[in-house]
Amino acid sequence: MDGTVLVVDDEKEIADLVELYLKSENYTVYKFYSATDAVDFLNKNKVDLAILDVMLPGVSGFTICQKIREKYNYPVIMLTAKDEEIDKITGLTIGADDYITKPFRPLELVARVKAQLRRYLRYNSGMEQEENIIELSGLVINIDTHECTLNEKPLSLTPTEFSILKILSQKRGNVVSAEELFHDIWKDEYYSKSNNTITVHIRHLREKMGDSVDNPKYIKTIWGVGYKIDK
CATH class of the missing domain: 3.40.50.2300 (Response regulator)
Known part of the structure; x- marks a missing residue:
């Protein structure tokens, strides 16, 4: 099944x-x-x-x-x-x-x-066999086990939240638009500029990570462009 x-x-x-x-x-x-x-x-x-x-x-x-x-x-x-x-x-x-x-x-x-x-x-x-771990500034993302820790404390993320954090981390240093995130996650064409799905999930991520909107350590908003995590 x-x-x-x-x-x-x-x-x-x-x-x-x-x-x-x-x-x-x-x-x-x-x-x-x-x-x-x-x-x-x-x-x-x-x-x-x-x-x-x-x-x-x-x-x-x-x-x-x-x-x-x-x-x-x-x-x-x-x-x-x-x-x-x-x-x-x-x-x-x-x-x-x-x-x-x-x-x-x-x-x-x-x-x-x-x-x-x-x-x-x-x-x-555990379908993925090759261990795939991303580490940056106390954040550790294990793509294979779908586990994420921040300063050695586990983060409880939904699949969508995990996907957003994974994509931004894999593309760290680069700005990723909300539209690109939407298509990478949902693989469909139901995105519109008025769609705030990604915005809401980003807010949830920041709350769980204790990240600030005004002075973020991890997820930064590039106004009018998208989101990024610095290298």
């Missing part, structure tokens, strides 16, 4: 459709129409990725995402209402890795799932 996916959406037609497409790609799918049932399941089980509808009766998708982030770093994709930019911002702020707007094309969602799971499962299965 390619991985296990949790799907939570109270719109049965959407949940059933997502399940159908994911199962056709050989994913194991745990589907719930109720947020309460999904939370009960998560308290006892672990999955490789979660797809959460934002607007759920009783307990919102945001709340489920927060509960997941208290214990796990596996990818979370949020399903948001059409043109609800605030939902996207909130989802990314609380730790979601990606979002997709309803109505969506099932194949687009499958592509997003594949991109997220490809990174997550690769990092956690």
